[in-house]
Amino acid sequence: MRYMFGLLWVAFIAYALFMAPGNSPTNDPIFKELLTLQSKEPWLLTVFSWLGIFPAVYACILLRKSVTASKGQRIPAWPFVLFSFGLGAFALLPYFALIAPSRTGIHDPVPFVKQSKRGVSRLVSHKLTHLILLLLTLGTALYALIEGNPDRFVNVFYQSSFVHIMTIDFVVLTLLSTYAIYRDARVNGRTTNWAWAGLLPLAGPLLYLLTERK
Numbered sequence: 001m002r003y004m005f006g007l008l009w010v011a012f013i014a015y016a017l018f019m020a021p022g023n024s025p026t027n028d029p030i031f032k033e034l035l036t037l038q039s040k041e042p043w044l045l046t047v048f049s050w051l052g053i054f055p056a057v058y059a060c061i062l063l064r065k066s067v068t069a070s071k072g073q074r075i076p077a078w079p080f081v082l083f084s085f086g087l088g089a090f091a092l093l094p095y096f097a098l099i100a101p102s103r104t105g106i107h108d109p110v111p112f113v114k115q116s117k118r119g120v121s122r123l124v125s126h127k128l129t130h131l132i133l134l135l136l137t138l139g140t141a142l143y144a145l146i147e148g149n150p151d152r153f154v155n156v157f158y159q160s161s162f163v164h165i166m167t168i169d170f171v172v173l174t175l176l177s178t179y180a181i182y183r184d185a186r187v188n189g190r191t192t193n194w195a196w197a198g199l200l201p202l203a204g205p206l207l208y209l210l211t212e213r214k
Contacts, residue, residue, distance in 0.1 A: 175199075
C-alpha cells in the first residue's frame with residue numbers, strides 16, 4: 001500500500017505538470033472566474049466548493065486522535081491536512097504513503113494515542129461539525145443538479161487544465177477516503193464494510209462519522 005500511494009502521488013504530479021489538457025491557469029479565464037466565485041456554471045462552482053469541504057472531512061477523520069506509527073515514531077496528520085486545503089490529494093497522498101504498511105496483506109491496525117479533546121480536535125470530533133458539512137454538501141449538490149449543465153462541465157474539463165486537475169483531484173480524494181475510513185474503522189472497532197461509504201463522495205465519510213457512537 002505504501003508504494004502504491006507513493007507511485008500514485010508521483011504519477012498525479014507528473015500528469016498535472018506535463019500531460020493535463022487545456023489552457024494553463026495563467027491564461028485561463030475559467031480559473032479566474034472560479035477563484036472569484038463568479039463562474040456561471042453551477043457544476044463548476046459545486047465541484048470547486050467540494051474541494052474546500054473535502055479537506056475538512058479528512059480533518060474530521062484524521063485529527064480526532066494522534067497516530068503512532070508502527071515503528072514507534074509519531075507522524076502528525078495536521079500538516080498534511082492543512083496543506084490539503086490548497087493542494088487536495090497532492091498533500092494527503094504522501095501522508096497515507098508514510099503511514100500505510102510497506103507490504104500488502106492483512107495488518108494489525110496502527111494504535112491510536114488518546115488525547116484530551118481540545119481546540120481543533122474537539123471541533124472536528126463534534127457531531128454538529130459533521131452535520132454542517134453534510135448539509136453544505138447536500139445543498140451544493142442540489143444546486144448543481146437543479147441549475148447545472150453537465151455537458152458544459154464536460155466541455156470545460158478538456159478546455160481548462162485547472163478544471164481537469166480539479167476534477168481528477170476530487171475523484172482521487174473520493175477513492176482515498178475509502179482507505180481512510182477502513183483504517184479508522186479497524187482502529188475503532190467498527191465494521192470495515194463502512195469503507196464502501198467512501199465511494200459516496202463527501203456524504204459517505206460524513207455519514208460514517210455521524211453514525212459513530214461515543
